[in-house]
Amino acid sequence: MTSPTDVWGQLAAFSNPVPADVAGAMHRLDIEVLREVSGEDSTEFLARCPAHLALTGKPDRRPSFSVNSSSGLFNCFSCGYAGAFIDLVEDRLGLARVEAYQWIARQGVYRVRDEEEPPRPREPEERITEAALALFEAPPADALASRSLSAQACAEVGVLWRPDKRRWILPIRDPATGELWGWQEKGKRFFRNYPAGVPKSRTLFGDLTWHGQVALLLESPLDAVRARSLGIQGAFASFGAHVSEAQMRLLKERCTTLVLGLDNDAAGRTSRDRLYARWRPRGLAMKFLDYRGIAATDLGDMDDDAARSAYAGAHYPWRRR
Numbered sequence: 001m002t003s004p005t006d007v008w009g010q011l012a013a014f015s016n017p018v019p020a021d022v023a024g025a026m027h028r029l030d031i032e033v034l035r036e037v038s039g040e041d042s043t044e045f046l047a048r049c050p051a052h053l054a055l056t057g058k059p060d061r062r063p064s065f066s067v068n069s070s071s072g073l074f075n076c077f078s079c080g081y082a083g084a085f086i087d088l089v090e091d092r093l094g095l096a097r098v099e100a101y102q103w104i105a106r107q108g109v110y111r112v113r114d115e116e117e118p119p120r121p122r123e124p125e126e127r128i129t130e131a132a133l134a135l136f137e138a139p140p141a142d143a144l145a146s147r148s149l150s151a152q153a154c155a156e157v158g159v160l161w162r163p164d165k166r167r168w169i170l171p172i173r174d175p176a177t178g179e180l181w182g183w184q185e186k187g188k189r190f191f192r193n194y195p196a197g198v199p200k201s202r203t204l205f206g207d208l209t210w211h212g213q214v215a216l217l218l219e220s221p222l223d224a225v226r227a228r229s230l231g232i233q234g235a236f237a238s239f240g241a242h243v244s245e246a247q248m249r250l251l252k253e254r255c256t257t258l259v260l261g262l263d264n265d266a267a268g269r270t271s272r273d274r275l276y277a278r279w280r281p282r283g284l285a286m287k288f289l290d291y292r293g294i295a296a297t298d299l300g301d302m303d304d305d306a307a308r309s310a311y312a313g314a315h316y317p318w319r320r321r
């Protein structure tokens with residue numbers, strides 16, 4: 001734990017303290033990150049502008065507001081609301097400057113670049129332990145059958161089941177230590193991350209101890225379990241179409257070729273092309289999952305033969321017609 005003296009020592013050095021987990025801090029300020037745009041050294045977190053209504057009389061629908069992960073500076077390109085992260089904390093929570101400093105210090109202060117970003121210090125009350133998973137059980141046969149998943153694949157990546165609500169439990173773990181950070185709970189028309197703001201963009205779903213030649217990246221954890229059920233090793237999920245810099249680094253550490261199997265929809269294809277353009281020059285070989293002739297937009301909706309052939313037919317972009 002950081003003592004109060006240490007906190008004030010840190011603060012003296014930082015005129016513009018930036019939380020270690022900017023997206024998590026935004027969440028705690030009731031600003032939901034709707035999109036992330038990765039730049040060379042940092043990420044822009046896009047959200048609906050919290051000052052828009054007050055400044056323009058209309059809510060922001062775009063989103064027009066962004067916060068930079070490295071500098072902590074925020075800006076609304078539409079209404080001009082802008083400042084340093086501490087200003088945002090003051091405005092949102094109605095705090096004095098000193099209190100806003102203390103609030104940011106409790107989130108963990110950092111001034112290093114994203115690459116060296118330390119893990120967010122976790123408050124004891126929000127720390128999740130393995131005991132939290134004791135409420136859940138192995139997925140039942142009918143649930144497994146409904147998604148063509150094998151019990152073995154579920155067991156190998158720790159997928160559980162919440163029987164009272166009939167929901168999948170998909171653990172989210174520290175990629176370095178395996179420590180449980182939280183989980184995703186997924187049912188019919190239901191989806192939740194627990195705890196709110198769990199830093200899932202800093203890890204992947206899948207067997208994080210795996211290292212090999214070819215990894216497969218999917219959006220949804222259950223699709224990664226499906227791939228594993230089909231005998232495809234090295235299947236990981238990014239928890240969505242946006243794949244963070246940290247997630248790509250984790251993948252690059254684990255494989256020599258990455259098959260990009262993001263969903264075959266507009267968001268998935270845009271993300272895929274962006275990842276290719278950004279990471280190919282950095283030495284990661286990438287192929288695209290072969291959706292040609294397949295109506296399904298993700299691997300989870302394909303039958304076994306289609307899923308196997310989409311994987312076997314993964315191709316370099318220049319071979320694509």
Ligand SMILES: [Zn+2]
Nearest residue numbers: 049052076079
């Ligand atoms: Zn605005």
